[in-house]
Amino acid sequence: LVVATEGFLRPASLRFEYGKQDADAYLDGWFDTGALWREVFGPLEAGGSGRVLPDLWDPVTDRATRTPYHP
Secondary structure (H helix, E strand, O other): OOOOHHHHEOOHHHHOOOOOOOHHHHHHHOEOHHHHHHHHHHHHOOOOOOOEOOOOEEOOOOEEOOOOOEO
């Protein structure tokens, strides 16, 4: 299973709130790291469920995905 960080981007309205060139906004706010840990890394830890959600957000359509969990 390969999980790309682009599937955990925040919506464009949040990512570009301070413009597309703001380095601090990119580092601090473009990716939903909480969701990445909750949906990918947490379930893979010892005692985790093992069910991984490979993405939450489609950066092309700027909409939530409906990807099923991967066992």
